[in-house]
Amino acid sequence: MLEVCGAGAAEDLFSHLPPDVRLQRPLDLPPGQSEYSIAAQFREWADRTASGYASFLGAGVYAHFRPVVVDTIVSRGEFLTSYTPYQAEISQGTLTAIFEFQSMICQLTGMDVANASMYDGSTAAPEAAMMAVRATGKSRVLTARAVHPEYREVLHTYARYQGLPVAEFGYDPDTGLADLADLEAKLDGDTAAVLLQSPNFFGGIEEVRAIAELTHARGALLVFLFTEAVSLGLLRPPAEADIVAGELQSFAISPSYGGPFAGVIAAKEKFLRQMPGRLAGETKDAAGRRAFCLTLSTREQHIRREKATSNICTNQALVALMATVFMSLYGKQGLRELATQNLAKAHYLAAKLPLRFQAPFFNEFVAQPRGASPEVISARLLERKIIGGLPLGRFYPELDGCLLLCATEMARREQMDSLAEVFA
Amino acid sequence: MIDKVRSHPTQNEPLLFEISSPGKVGYQLPALDVPPVDPEGTLGARNVRAEIEGFPEVSEVEVIRHFTRLSSWNYAIDLGMYPLGSCTMKYNPRLNEMVARLEGLAWGHPYQPETLSQGALEIIAALEGALREVTGMDAVTLQPAAGAHGELTGILLVRALLESRGNPRRKVLVPDSAHGTNPATAAMAGYTVQPIGSGPDGRVDLAALASLVDEETAALMVTNPNTLGVFENGILQAAEILHAKGALVYMDGANMNALVGIARPGDFGVDVMHLNLHKTFSTPHGGGGPGCGPVCVKQHLEPFLPTPRLRRNAGQWGWDYDRPQSIGRVRAFYGNFGVMVRALAYIMAHGGPGLRNATIDAVLNANYLRKRLEPFFDLPYQAPNMHEVVFSDARQAQRGVRTGDIAKRLIDYGFHPYTVSFPLIVHGAMMIEPTETESKQELDLFADALIAIAREVETDPELVKSAPHSTRTSRVDEVAAARKPVLRWRPAPPRQAAD
The missing domain is CATH 3.90.1150.10 (Aspartate Aminotransferase, domain 1)
Incomplete structure (x- = not known):
């Protein structure tokens, strides 16, 4: 090969580089290792990452059982090692699965259209807000304080450099749900979007209809956010919202220390042209047979460049496929049964603990231990190999002393009893 | 005569919705070990949905066959060469998939105590260290979820640094050979895009560059080697032109597979760059993601990196949230950790000489x-x-x-x-x-x-x-x-x- 290239040695291939840009020494990295030793090293690391603990952490990342079939499918090289399906004739597998994904997200959320995925929920939220800014021609974004704190941080980062003012409206100190009076006071004629999460960060189920009415009365769009997708199996879909943005981690996606997850944006039909990200659409091939392809790409960066709806290119396709397989396995009946089990487990646990808020909740709630700080409780729980909830003071100083707890279908009764003992 | 393939039948398969029939399921849940609850009674009837209209009802074997049949309609690296320029479709080692699924790593919760996350944090630290060495840069954030997300992070860092010097400036220069993500990114970060032409050899035209760079120029976004696969030989001079006017050099690292072990952006004037772990470092594209887009910076940009930053304190790894000059978060939690695991396994398998x-x-x-x-x-x-x-x-x-x-x-x-x-x-x-x-x-x-x-x-x-x-x-x-x-x-x- 070198001879064909007219090179005496491999080094000659780089002789055209200016000498002063060349690295004149070997990389300071250890020599290559065998499969055996790499696997052993990662096992050692994995063993020092909370193996063998029962966990009641939720807060945007949920422990749900992952059906075995999910990894069977996503480990197939045809899905795992393919690129973005730009060449439709040899990508019909991926394209068909995306089309099914989009369809199921619409069915779940009550929206008309859904995209092929976003990086995660926290980046889908600001992208949805920017959709609303483009659609309304207004610039202000109002977010509920009970939206996931890290989602709000990402929103502030995205908005700040585009000159979009972001304001927050509070929650009712008794219910933990959106404070409608505060929302009404802060809504003005320049508000493009109101961001509302339900179940909210405290687990409470928001009054979506009332908030949609207030929002629409001032000419703003309602962006509905979700972090716990399993809740959609049981809770009324946010049909009054204009845009829905959420996180699908609950659909058979490993917690994986925070990622990779899959976000998604769905919306009413009239906002389709403002949608960021890829879309698969149905069409026909030259022989008139049904086929799918990526479509409406004139919204996207590779065509529109600086005028695109977003710069997003790579998304989370394989992770969205996990969610698609999960939704297929559980289906209409299973998703409801799964959600109902979550409801039962969380309410069993909550009945044993002092709750901070009075409001309907799904599988998460805020507890306010009496007599001991969250830190002391957490330490005692760790002795029992239980990771308790998330101390909230870090995100909400006024809730210092409170813990956010989650019980999914994976929570076992004896673990919950054990946790309740420590609280008591 | 075609040597590589001959035709063979693939099976037809309707959409899931079309094979669905009422009552079929593909799951089993354990028996409930707590008292059942009535959703309407617990949540109020107004909060409970009707059935999900049109949602699939299929059995497990139907799910397996459905997606296996669909998969047979895809081309993949596992079937052969995938020569997409600038996409770096290389073999995806399966060891990387195995280690990413080890229980402690796959089931780690981002809010579990740091004392119970030392293994995961060591992985992140090791990867940051390796990427610093490969790029010759001073600091790395692994938070961005993909290349374009890394670009946005990088340009926001530029903006934050310039703001701290008193003026964020107005425009970003983008060569006409650049990926579409570059101009889209600059626009998302609030900049005007100024295209810059290529010279007759396909490289950035240094004379044109010198005439365009002024006190309102924030940065040049340059891909090196560029999208022609040609190394920008004038990169040192280009960096001098930018730096002389107080502007920065952003490098799109999509083509880093041409440079690892040979030349380092940190040694040729680059201030900030992103990498694509799903290109250069072999993590699978998965039909369009997930990726991971680390951003590597020189010291002067380090204070602005997204929160939190990994730090070592009293022999333990942990997260530092006290970063007053940071641009803030660009993603919840710490990034696509599962992709980082795979990339580190790739680096360990190759070692320094193997990467080169x-x-x-x-x-x-x-x-x-x-x-x-x-x-x-x-x-x-x-x-x-x-x-x-x-x-x-x-x-x-x-x-x-x-x-x-x-x-x-x-x-x-x-x-x-x-x-x-x-x-x-x-x-x-x-x-x-x-x-x-x-x-x-x-x-x-x-x-x-x-x-x-x-x-x-x-x-x-x-x-x-x-x-x-x-x-x-x-x-x-x-x-x-x-x-x-x-x-x-x-x-x-x-x-x-x-x-």
């Missing part, structure tokens, strides 16, 4: 294809290429055959097409990146295929223009898809009795 050898092989493979194909296709830029080579369809266009047609015909020969019609500065571009993981046998099959197609263009151009002929789906009507978008399945209207 991979680069050499990638460049050798691209140069070998250039030599084999040059007699048959127009090569618009003659500069030496690195890991990819860009031809044009100029000769074939005389027969009415375009780059997109040649690409579709390649499918009949058993290959995924090259990148079509990009970069934009080459009319009818055919952008070929073989990567280091292709053998000479596979490269020869690919070159033979393109040469055979070049002959077909002379003898039977219609054969090429109507390709592909061997796929289960013939050429797809993308225009019709966009004209009347059908983006979700809906049940067919009930049939009339008279049908």
Whole structure:
């Protein structure tokens, strides 16, 4: 090969580089290792990452059982090692699965259209807000304080450099749900979007209809956010919202220390042209047979460049496929049964603990231990190999002393009893 | 004679919704070990949904068959060479998949105590360290979820630094050969995009650059090697021009597979760059993601990196949230950790010398294809290429055959097409990146295929223009898809009795 290239040695291939840009020494990295030793090293690391603990952490990342079939499918090289399906004739597998994904997200959320995925929920939220800014021609974004704190941080980062003012409206100190009076006071004629999460960060189920009415009365769009997708199996879909943005981690996606997850944006039909990200659409091939392809790409960066709806290119396709397989396995009946089990487990646990808020909740709630700080409780729980909830003071100083707890279908009764003992 | 493939049947498969029938399930839940609850009673009837209309009802074996049949309609690296230029479709080692699924790593919760996360944090620290060494930069954040997300992070860092100096400035210079994400990113970060032309050799025109850079220029976004696969030999001078006016150099690291172990952006004037772990560091593309887009910076940009930052304190790893100058978060939690695990496993398997050898092989493979194909296709830029080579369809266009047609015909020969019609500065571009993981046998099959197609263009151009002929789906009507978008399945209207 070198001879064909007219090179005496491999080094000659780089002789055209200016000498002063060349690295004149070997990389300071250890020599290559065998499969055996790499696997052993990662096992050692994995063993020092909370193996063998029962966990009641939720807060945007949920422990749900992952059906075995999910990894069977996503480990197939045809899905795992393919690129973005730009060449439709040899990508019909991926394209068909995306089309099914989009369809199921619409069915779940009550929206008309859904995209092929976003990086995660926290980046889908600001992208949805920017959709609303483009659609309304207004610039202000109002977010509920009970939206996931890290989602709000990402929103502030995205908005700040585009000159979009972001304001927050509070929650009712008794219910933990959106404070409608505060929302009404802060809504003005320049508000493009109101961001509302339900179940909210405290687990409470928001009054979506009332908030949609207030929002629409001032000419703003309602962006509905979700972090716990399993809740959609049981809770009324946010049909009054204009845009829905959420996180699908609950659909058979490993917690994986925070990622990779899959976000998604769905919306009413009239906002389709403002949608960021890829879309698969149905069409026909030259022989008139049904086929799918990526479509409406004139919204996207590779065509529109600086005028695109977003710069997003790579998304989370394989992770969205996990969610698609999960939704297929559980289906209409299973998703409801799964959600109902979550409801039962969380309410069993909550009945044993002092709750901070009075409001309907799904599988998460805020507890306010009496007599001991969250830190002391957490330490005692760790002795029992239980990771308790998330101390909230870090995100909400006024809730210092409170813990956010989650019980999914994976929570076992004896673990919950054990946790309740420590609280008591 | 086509050596690589012959046709074989694939199975038809309807959509999930079309094979669905009431009452079928593909799951089992354990018996509830707590008292059951009544959803309406617990949540209020107004909060409970009706059944999910149209949602699938299928059995486990139907799910397996459905997705297995769909998978057989995909091309993949596991089936052969995938020479998409600038996409770096290399083999994805399976060890990486195995270690990412180890229980502690796959089930780690981002809010579990740091004392119970030391293994995960050590992995992140090790990867940050390796990427600093590979790029010659001073600090790395792994938070961005993909390349474009890394670009946005990088340009926000530029903006934050310039703001701290009193003026964020107005414009970002982007070469006309750049990826579309570059101008889209600059716009998202609130900048005006100023395109900058390429010189006759395909490289950034330094004279044009010098005339455009002024006190309102925030940065140049440069891909190096550029999208022609050509190293920007004037990069040191370009950096001097930018730095003299207080502007910064952003490098798009999409083509880093040409440089690892050979040259480091940190040594040639780059202030900030992103990497694509799903390109250079072998993590699978998965049909379009997930990726991971680390951003590497020089020290002067370090204070602005996203929160939190990894730090070591009293022998333990932990997260530092006290970062007053930070641009803030760009993503919840710490990024696509599972992708980081895979990339680190790749780096460990190669080691320093192995990474450098991979680069050499990638460049050798691209140069070998250039030599084999040059007699048959127009090569618009003659500069030496690195890991990819860009031809044009100029000769074939005389027969009415375009780059997109040649690409579709390649499918009949058993290959995924090259990148079509990009970069934009080459009319009818055919952008070929073989990567280091292709053998000479596979490269020869690919070159033979393109040469055979070049002959077909002379003898039977219609054969090429109507390709592909061997796929289960013939050429797809993308225009019709966009004209009347059908983006979700809906049940067919009930049939009339008279049908």
